Amino acid sequence: MSDRSQYQLIAGVDEVGRGPLAGPVVAAAVILDPNKPIIGLADSKKLSESKREQLSLEIKENALAWSIARAEIEEIDRINILQASLLAMKRAVESLSTFPQLALIDGNKLPELDCAMEAIIKGDSKEACISAASIIAKVSRDQEMVAMDERYPGYGFAKHKGYPTKQHREAIERLGITPIHRRSYAPVQRLLFD
Numbered sequence: 001m002s003d004r005s006q007y008q009l010i011a012g013v014d015e016v017g018r019g020p021l022a023g024p025v026v027a028a029a030v031i032l033d034p035n036k037p038i039i040g041l042a043d044s045k046k047l048s049e050s051k052r053e054q055l056s057l058e059i060k061e062n063a064l065a066w067s068i069a070r071a072e073i074e075e076i077d078r079i080n081i082l083q084a085s086l087l088a089m090k091r092a093v094e095s096l097s098t099f100p101q102l103a104l105i106d107g108n109k110l111p112e113l114d115c116a117m118e119a120i121i122k123g124d125s126k127e128a129c130i131s132a133a134s135i136i137a138k139v140s141r142d143q144e145m146v147a148m149d150e151r152y153p154g155y156g157f158a159k160h161k162g163y164p165t166k167q168h169r170e171a172i173e174r175l176g177i178t179p180i181h182r183r184s185y186a187p188v189q190r191l192l193f194d
Contacts, residue, residue, distance in 0.1 A: 009099070010100060012128070012130035013092060014106040014130050016044070016141050018082075020161060020182075021162055024076075024088075026069075026137045027069050027133075029067050030065070030136065032059075041055065042124075043122075043125040043134060055135050056135050059135060064098060066096070066133075069091030069095055081184075086109060090112055099114075102117070103115055104117075104118050106120060148180055152178045155172070176191065
């Protein structure tokens with residue numbers, strides 16, 4: 001842990017959607033307002049959907065700055081999921097209305113940013129600002145996958161959000177792949193070359 005007392009503007013940065021077979025990877029950056037603490041921030045995976053949605057609204061209302069960015073399926077397939085995740089994080093930080101002096105990044109890899117950075121493993125359960133980023137990123141991506149469920153019925157995107165569940169893998173076998181499937185992922189690739 002570095003001494004953070006010299007930094008006023010600290011952004012938490014996290015991404016969601018590295019594991020799914022479909023959809024974009026979505027990152028968020030949040031600079032919390034120390035005068036408006038948000039109660040209940042935690043790793044988005046440990047919260048119920050309704051709690052995440054409620055907190056997402058609170059974060060957007062009370063944070064000093066927040067942004068959501070993404071890397072598209074084509075970018076994931078072209079540069080790989082790790083690089084696409086870092087790119088989405090970079091875009092999220094760079095689109096903040098207020099640029100941070102320090103970015104706390106969830107994980108062990110850092111994107112390229114013009115500010116001080118610190119990588120924190122399991123940061124989404126240790127740092128409120130990273131928790132906030134994980135929550136708004138997850139709510140945004142989940143809502144998009146629910147919309148994709150209507151566009152591509154039969155795959156169950158509203159339920160599994162693109163993750164490789166048994167239901168999803170069976171749907172791919174049965175219905176084929178959609179434009180939102182990641183071609184570079186093995187379960188999708190297998191069908192391309194069958």
